Amino acid sequence: MKVLVPVKRVIDYNVKVRVKADGSGVDLANVKMSMNPFDEIAVEEAIRLKEAGKADEIVVVSIGVKQSQETLRTALAMGADRAILVVAAEDVHTDIEPLAVAKILAKVVEEEKPDIVLAGKQAIDNDMNATGQMLAALLGWSQGTFASELNIEGDNAVVTREVDGGLQTIKVSMPTIVTVDLRLNEPRYASLPNIMKAKKKPLDEKTAADYGVDTAPRLEIVKTEEPAARAAGIIVGSVDELVEKLKEAGAV
Amino acid sequence: MAVLLLAEVNNGELAMDATAKAVTAAKALGDVTVLAAGASAAAAGEAAAKIDGVSKVLVAEDPSLGHRLAESTAALIVSLADDYEHIVAPATTDAKNVMPRVAALLDVMVISDASGVVDANTFERPIYAGNAVQTVKSSDAKKVVTFRTSTFDAAGEGGSASVETVSAADNPGLSEWVEDKVAESDRPELTSAGVVVSGGRGVGSEEDFALIEKLADKLGAAVGASRAAVDSGYAPNDWQVGQTGKVVAPDLYIAVGISGAIQHLAGMKDSKIIVAINKDEEAPIFQVADFGLVADLFEAVPALTEKL
Ligand SMILES: Cc1cc2nc3c(=O)[nH]c(=O)nc-3n(C[C@H](O)[C@H](O)[C@H](O)COP(=O)(O)OP(=O)(O)OC[C@H]3O[C@@H](n4cnc5c(N)ncnc54)[C@H](O)[C@@H]3O)c2cc1C
Ligand SMILES: Nc1ncnc2c1ncn2[C@@H]1O[C@H](COP(=O)(O)O)[C@@H](O)[C@H]1O
Numbered sequence: 001m002k003v004l005v006p007v008k009r010v011i012d013y014n015v016k017v018r019v020k021a022d023g024s025g026v027d028l029a030n031v032k033m034s035m036n037p038f039d040e041i042a043v044e045e046a047i048r049l050k051e052a053g054k055a056d057e058i059v060v061v062s063i064g065v066k067q068s069q070e071t072l073r074t075a076l077a078m079g080a081d082r083a084i085l086v087v088a089a090e091d092v093h094t095d096i097e098p099l100a101v102a103k104i105l106a107k108v109v110e111e112e113k114p115d116i117v118l119a120g121k122q123a124i125d126n127d128m129n130a131t132g133q134m135l136a137a138l139l140g141w142s143q144g145t146f147a148s149e150l151n152i153e154g155d156n157a158v159v160t161r162e163v164d165g166g167l168q169t170i171k172v173s174m175p176t177i178v179t180v181d182l183r184l185n186e187p188r189y190a191s192l193p194n195i196m197k198a199k200k201k202p203l204d205e206k207t208a209a210d211y212g213v214d215t216a217p218r219l220e221i222v223k224t225e226e227p228a229a230r231a232a233g234i235i236v237g238s239v240d241e242l243v244e245k246l247k248e249a250g251a252v
Numbered sequence: 253m254a255v256l257l258l259a260e261v262n263n264g265e266l267a268m269d270a271t272a273k274a275v276t277a278a279k280a281l282g283d284v285t286v287l288a289a290g291a292s293a294a295a296a297g298e299a300a301a302k303i304d305g306v307s308k309v310l311v312a313e314d315p316s317l318g319h320r321l322a323e324s325t326a327a328l329i330v331s332l333a334d335d336y337e338h339i340v341a342p343a344t345t346d347a348k349n350v351m352p353r354v355a356a357l358l359d360v361m362v363i364s365d366a367s368g369v370v371d372a373n374t375f376e377r378p379i380y381a382g383n384a385v386q387t388v389k390s391s392d393a394k395k396v397v398t399f400r401t402s403t404f405d406a407a408g409e410g411g412s413a414s415v416e417t418v419s420a421a422d423n424p425g426l427s428e429w430v431e432d433k434v435a436e437s438d439r440p441e442l443t444s445a446g447v448v449v450s451g452g453r454g455v456g457s458e459e460d461f462a463l464i465e466k467l468a469d470k471l472g473a474a475v476g477a478s479r480a481a482v483d484s485g486y487a488p489n490d491w492q493v494g495q496t497g498k499v500v501a502p503d504l505y506i507a508v509g510i511s512g513a514i515q516h517l518a519g520m521k522d523s524k525i526i527v528a529i530n531k532d533e534e535a536p537i538f539q540v541a542d543f544g545l546v547a548d549l550f551e552a553v554p555a556l557t558e559k560l
Pocket of ligand 1: 477
């Protein structure tokens with residue numbers, strides 16, 4: 001079984017985001033970038049499938065600026081076998097929309113013919129939560145989103161999903177797209193020897209044009225603003241004072 | 253201009269709060285038709301017909317639409333799409349599963365988790381865990397949008413829309429439902445509750461989460477949790493509040509033993525009044541709290557429960 005894992009380079013989840021003064025977006029120049037946390041979980045799951053003898057090859061793919069190469073190297077160091085970089089932007093501030101990403105991924109899937117695509121549930125920069133579902137639509141494949149458990153059983157994948165009401169388990173026919181949630185696993189760190197080895201693993205470089213996909217955005221970004229700030233609060237000295245304040249505010 | 257709104261239907265019942273909030277957002281865009289789909293959906297359709305501002309209800313009943321499987325639900329919506337310029341839904345996990353699939357089948361972008369409607373093509377949405385708000389203008393012929401329910405008031409009841417039935421699209425047969433694990437609770441639902449009490453890693457164990465639950469019950473509140481509390485097994489996953497959990501904006505939010513990571517704040521910082529109880533005075537949660545109490549939760553929470 002072959003596994004394809006799309007990984008996105010995003011601002012590190014620990015970095016305090018700053019909105020640019022001119023309202024054009026979030027400042028990404030010289031900030032720490034990392035692999036989208038959900039994608040680390042997807043890579044980890046692919047490696048576990050391989051370790052369990054269920055998968056034999058893991059291909060990772062990233063679409064964006066050239067620097068996304070670093071993200072792919074991280075995935076290779078974790079244990080992926082091969083990487084594809086699709087250069088589709090020059091400026092780190094250009095975010096390729098999920099629809100265009102899904103169209104490129106659909107072409108990669110046509111070439112690579114994976115049995116399963118493991119994507120993240122959402123990218124923590126645009127918070128879209130869309131690419132996996134869109135890719136499934138374009139391919140006419142089944143989808144198992146927000147997975148907290150995944151079992152491959154013959155020609156099916158049994159996926160437990162984190163949903164508003166609790167957990168839902170579904171069985172989807174393969175090939176399929178699964179998007180992973182935070183509790184699926186805990187991703188490993190790449191060891192130093194593996195980081196060295198990853199430098200020699202194959203990394204193909206392509207462009208969006210190679211796949212004939214138009215990445216022009218459908219959504220024009222009119223402006224990006226800071227959210228409304230909250231008024232400063234107070235520290236109360238005791239439970240009694242807290243109760244009093246809540247009563248005054250009409251909250252209880 | 254016409255809007256098709258996918259109602260939130262669970263086991264044949266309408267989730268009134270989520271659906272009515274999405275109706276409020278959708279009314280600004282045009283004439284609202286609600287689609288109630290499910291293995292059984294007639295009762296949900298009748299309920300939706302009473303929401304103010306709904307002009308028509310379509311009911312689609314078919315076994316393949318049970319449990320909201322994405323493939324069959326998306327196929328149904330696409331079969332109806334010709335008549336609508338907007339296709340919208342409340343931003344529930346069900347809709348987030350289905351709507352991007354619908355958008356891709358229509359070759360349009362999806363606008364996820366919109367928190368504001370500027371005009372028929374232009375929407376506001378939080379990005380970067382709510383650290384920025386982006387205004388986006390769609391150039392697509394059809395707009396597929398999910399609305400963040402915490403920012404819209406529920407439309408009232410009193411309408412009497414006509415109800416029609418429509419048939420399901422061909423079932424692509426790609427997936428089947430196996431089981432649901434849904435915890436039954438008498439407490440109010442997290443995303444619609446007026447008061448939410450949430451516990452974090454500081455609570456320390458599943459047993460001690462009872463402290464949080466007791467305070468919640470005293471206040472008639474829903475119970476929430478941080479990701480760390482859920483990951484540690486103190487609380488079930490559907491209690492998680494935050495960037496990747498539920499987004500809530502109650503009148504009163506009480507955060508207990510929660511540090512206030514941005515991913516948690518993303519799910520609660522629009523609450524009207526925020527109370528934080530934490531023994532670490534440096535905890536970032538105090539920066540968003542209206543009332544902060546620096547205290548050991550094992551003393552403060554029982555005392556608070558007693559005094560309220
Ligand atoms: C991609 C991604 C998505 C995420 N999504 C979410 C999300 O949706 N929701 C979410 O919550 N988190 C989310 N997180 C995790 C988030 O970053 C934090 O790790 C998490 O919110 C921390 O939970 P916590 O505050 O309970 O734990 P901690 O940060 O460990 O804080 C525990 C707090 O309890 C206090 N405490 C301890 N003992 C006591 C006591 N006896 N009395 C009083 N106070 C005490 C401590 O002072 C501390 O401040 C996400 C992270 C990532 C990377
Ligand atoms: N530019 C990209 N390159 C590679 N994978 C991506 C890209 N954008 C999104 N993805 C994948 O799609 C998932 C969901 O992203 P999104 O739909 O943008 O929230 C991510 O977790 C990745 O697995």
